[in-house]
Amino acid sequence: METILNWIQSHIDIIYIVILSVFLGIEVIGRVPSVLHTPLMSGANAIHGVVIIGAIIVMGKVEPGNYVALIIGFLAVVLGTLNVVGGFVVTDRMLEMFKKKK
Amino acid sequence: MELSLLTVCYLIGSLTFIIGLKMLSHPDSARKGNLVAAVGMTIAIFGTIFLYEEEGKKLGNYSWIFGGLFLGTIIGVLAAKKVKMTAMPEMVSLFNGMGGACAALISVNEFGHISDMFAVPVIDTPGWHTTVIPLSMAGTLITIFLGLIIGAVSFAGSMIAWGKLNGKIKDFAFPGQQIFNLVLLAATLITAGYLVFNLHPNNTFLFYVIAAAALIYGILFVLPIGGADMPVVISLLNSFTGVAAACGGFLYDNQVMLTGGILVGAAGTLLTILMCKAMNRSLTNVLIGSFGGSASGAGTAKGPQGNYKEISLSDAAVCMCYANKVIIVPGYGLAVAQAQHVCHELEKLLEEKGVNVSYAIHPVAGRMPGHMNVLLAEADVSYDKLQEMEQANDEFKTTDVVLILGANDVVNPAAKTDPASPIYGMPILEVEQAKTVIVNKRSMKPGYAGIENELFFQPKTSMLFGDAKAALQKLVAEIKSL
Structure with missing residues (x-):
């Protein structure tokens, strides 16, 4: 459990990028x-x-x-x-x- | 200093990808959007070559890198410039496969590095292989395996899709294929998972087994899916490659690869779903392939029903000349025959005679959504002459003549009336509401979905057999002589 939390902690910026990019990707072409x-x-x-x-x-x-x-x-x-x-x-x-x- | 300059390069790259995609989704700005993304890509690539450093060391092997860039550019430009408009979908699939292969090869090389590290014997510590791999390494291994598997599946699948679209590869399915595929995929993932925590110099060969299994899976995954569904498959594989590229972003902590990859992964998935929606089917339905494999049997079993009537060229010409409103429904037959230019000629000729001509475009006409739009745009057909499906369906009631050029499944009324039909529920162009329907086809053979079309047997429908280009040329000549 702790290792997972640590992993999240040390990669937090990447995780943010992934989550935001997913929504951005969907949003950006939504009305094509x-x-x-x-x-x-x-x-x-x-x-x-x-x-x-x-x-x-x-x-x-x-x-x-x-x-x-x-x-x-x-x-x-x-x-x-x-x-x-x-x-x-x-x-x-x-x-x-x-x-x-x- | 240089490293932070590289960060700025990547920031610009990511930004241009987002802006590029945004601009690509509007007709007026689309071309510029493509250019914007290309410029960003160039900045990111050259930034990487000259500014990237790891532990204070710059990249080496410049001659190899530039050699590869040069070779790839030459082949890429030539292939992209030479390809015919009708072969565009194949080309996209081919390039997509190249990207997938690239991602897989990166994983192969990175894995080589890691296994070299472990090749140093540590014999005196018994059982070292169970404990020696730290968790941070496990994370790296996971991304390497994901990049390998997704990249390889995308590569193999894209090659099959490419072969199918240009007719080199036929549909193929064996009993229990779905289950076999699932088992193969599960086995591949489990082996990869096992390897992540139990990597040992003696079992590194399993990496290549995984690579081979992923390739086979990619092939078997696409093989049974019917050619008509290839657009959806290519779009899906496109988003796969995006995710594979993002794995590379994880591996190198590289923001531009991450944003680029995930953006495409997300946008590609949405695009795939939009395409499925246009056909009123779910993604699983497409992938399990009720269209390609089992359903074609049920359709052909019925056999042709009733009689159809043929129309002579002069009758067709007269019929269209004296109509008030004509709507042309293009399909794959138009693309195959390269008849877009003569089609535009026919349109102009009729307009001169005071006929109101427009085109009705079904979302999945041709082999790829938007295929017909691209094709007609090539022939300089004006933008506002193209009507989307809902718009066209309102117009058909007041239309005198509908001319169908090589389209079949997208005008099949069985989609509305016959619940047993494999295409039941797919929205169609309701051409049967028009006064007269003229269908140009090469023969009475069923279309891609392999089912009969009762539209052809209706009393208001008449058939004009022949290759679309030849038939239209004759029709144009006939109208001129009237």
Whole structure:
């Protein structure tokens, strides 16, 4: 019991971030018109590409001689970049076609 | 100093994600919103590369990092620029899978670090493996396992969804699959839980067993779900990847990964539920797959009923030219045939002749919500010509001709009248209220849900067979010659 309380105590800021982000995530897209469902999904898809930062950190910490870890890290960076770049470009292409016509 | 600068970078990153998502949910600001989030992402990425330090040590292996970024950018841009508009949903699924795989690989590498630490033999302390792992390590291990499992499921599932959408993979189910899946998932989680508290140099291989089991689970989870439900599945897997990214945030105490991941996890879950609501089904109903597996059998068993009548091109042309109001109902057939441009041409031609033309968009028409909107927008169809379902259902009563282009299940009256139908309860476009209905389809084959559509056999309905693009081209030519 005490260990759990300690754990909560030492990670309290993270717990706050998680709880607030959950509500924010729900609130922020709550009124999206169905027209924008696909671009929104695609945009959210690009945003979770933020996982690339983890890949960069992993990659940067690997000992230069450890080739297995280097290759896995490299793959992670490539895939993460694909997610981010591809995600944003695809979303932009979709939205490009939503130009207002007068 | 530099470290606090990095914190500011992450703050900006998190803020742009929130603002970006907000702007993405309004038509006018959507494109800018995407750009805002992209800028924030760039700041966070380069901030990490140059400013991140751990115990006073900066990151190394720059050549590997930049090599990876470069390669990923080239492939990503090329793939995203080249993909056809109809293949967009597949592309989103593919990129989503990449993110999931990235999260899983991070866990693989981090686990490597930890198991290396334990590889140092401590032979003289008997039974050390039960006590040696402090609780703080258990927390790290839990996030590593969660990142691995969720990432791997998301990756494998997205690949299957991708294959299904482009028709390479067919629905597949074996008896007892649901139970098998549940057992597999439970076994995976229990093994992971066991490993968290009993990690030992002799059982590190179990980590890879868990990885394999998660991949298999991801495959089996998506395989039996019908192609028509893929949008929901992709949206769900999208939020999974968000949670996997957030696990990375826990691991590195990294706020931008945490906010980004959780935001997408929450927003993605809500989006998934909104999509299910549009089909008037619960999420469990979609996942257990009453549509794809068992229900198709019940539908086809009935077989075709009654007679349908065909309409000639010239009749259809005359019929539409002399109408006051025409509503076009697009569906997946339009997307497959790439007929959006000629469809717009038909619309302009009819408008010139004084016909009032609009489009009725069902929330789940096509293979993804908003699929039709994107497609028609590509052909420069004006925004205000698109009507949402409720709006369109009011309009049908006063409509002379409804032209259905490759849509089927979303106009099937069985959803309202036949409680035995698998789509019973799904809101539909009530096209049968219009005076005349013209249906363009390639054949009399049932749609994605695999059920007959009695609309086609009603007296006011006539069929115009053929590929949507070819048929519309002929129709346009016919109208011009009138």
